[in-house]
Amino acid sequence: MSKLSKKFSGEEKTVAKNYGALVILQGLNYLLPLLIIPFLERQLGLEKFGLVMLAQYLMVFCVVSTDFGFNLTATREIALIKEQKGDYSIIYFKVFWARMILLVLVFLILMAVVFSFERFSQNWAVYLLSYGVVIGQAIFPVWFFQGIEKMRLITIINVIAKVIFTVLLFLFITKPGDFLNVPIFNSIGFITAGVISFIMSLKHVSWRWPDFDGTKNFYKESFLVFSSNIASQVSVAANGLILGFFAGDAVVGVYSAFEKLILAAKNMYVPIYQAIYPYMSRKELKEKRTMMSKLIPIIAGIGILGYAIIYFLGDWVIELLYKDQRIIDNISLFKVLGLIAVFSGLSMLFNVLYAPARKLFKYRMQIMIMAAIFNLVFSFIFVPIYGLKATVLVATITELFLLFLAVLYYKKDLKTYA
Template structure:
């Protein structure tokens, strides 16, 4: 088992690479592809990511939580891994069927079907990816190294192969394939280390259904959150133009790079928070309080910095064609503060204390509001309207989470407890 600090360091490096690679490629891709083709690229990948989210079905949280109980027991670890993988395979078949029907019936999706098919390698990767297993076993650093290797290797290939807007397929492949290859390498590692063992075990259908049911609340929560984060480019693509999707997506990559650093550290810390809660609720709350004290000043600085340097980022990073992205970045800047705190309130407190229904209900309310607001504002104001809609959704989400935690007495408990 690798220590928490080492996991955090490696995962921080992984997250930096995970977002710096797209960021490093963004100035090149936006200039080569232009706003329209760049918008088509991100529209297609957003659709694929939705299928990936469906296939994952919240196992990143639910299976990670279960695997912490089986550390050192290869037989139980292997049985859980095979059960989760078979469950994901059933979801894969359903997801691919929905995707084919969407391509057949919706012209906006049919127009980018080639890019979607190329990007679909990430859906396969989601089925076989053992990231949740590495997280639960506190071996996240190992998976991070594998992913970094393939992410970095993709950079020169993009520069070499993407020369015109017609090469958008290459751009799609090299943004989605690294997870597939790193997952293959990760599986080889698990079998070599005998963490996973070969067995004739075949999970029964009832067990697969039970496994899916145990992950349902996690899926509803994460899916609902994604409805007001990942869905925005899709809504834009349906009601506006590919160019507007390009403006929004270029800005959102920068926002995601900043917020993503906290998200990945949060995923590494999550199993540790769970163990503290298992020992004693007060230990869990003390640990969460330490995280909040560290996060608030860092996120405040990040929000202010993004607001003031957005003109520089737009001019020198994205180029003159993406002038509209400056205002989008300014609108998004408060999200650097809101999102990390919302994750703490939902994942570390509500989910940590077993409030699965509340964990899934709040994002569902927010998602419903977002879909309505985003559709109206995107239709009238394009990418600017979409960015306003996502900010409104994050504010609503934070307020609902904060009020809920107050009513349950958790905010008061955080204030009273000494570190």
């Protein structure tokens, strides 16, 4: 071990430690959907399970809106301040107070949306109770701990939150009528994690009241990232929402049963990108590109291996996890959706790692918006006619389109700064 340690610089050791912590967290993110999603499908029934998942899709937009792109811009700023050994307080509280304002505004918008559409107002409680997840995410300064490269702490806190949520589910969800407990318990887990992490972060900063002067460019960059993130979520969460409008809660339940497993596979890349991002942000352009050339074949290999597992073991996994015949009858669609594991890893390499590290926020926004428009147009054309099959195909093809655009823009950047 000591010989291995000598081969790495101080920065590389930090990246390795953060990656190790994030792998543990992501491992939990793989395991829990395999426990929770099938459990909810069995206990709640497909209709109530689909309703709970529909609310979660809507919360995705709320989380992205309250984040406002700070997950990338603030992380980068904190990483640079860390390198310069500066004070984190100013940027920390500019982000914190902006998030608090957004938390209130987004809640008001959510209430307006829920009570304006009968599709939502019939089950208004499930949507409003789900907002606790947004509150927890807003006060959880993941961006700060990522920037100062102390990801092990985040791992511990996240594990605590997820364990609380999981234990409460298994203790108190026994029948379809318990469906409202799902967003309540989920919110308890996220808010607990948010409060603990916020308190822990305060030891690194000095308290400041709202002051938004002198950060116009920072907020402008954050808005570009926010626009990109909203657009990227249109390519994910909107699929479930559109399907719910046209096909009903039960069909959303089938789609969610597949999509949550694929999302876990897609997220296997997240520890790599989160651990490397602060490190890459500090490097010169030549070093960034060298890192990209090394990462591309690795990420491609991980994606191909992931899809091979989904394709060859998909039947066994779905039949083992779920009992509803409507899910089992659509296993072929699960295998099609599994291609996302290949496409998304490579597109995220540019959109989540390289572009933000290069401050190519405008490029990233253009990619995400084009993909979102592509997704929405084809969803609204085909989902009303072909339902679940159309949603699966549009979601998969959109990820391929994202990869195509990422390659296009990466080559453009290589030529521009050759």
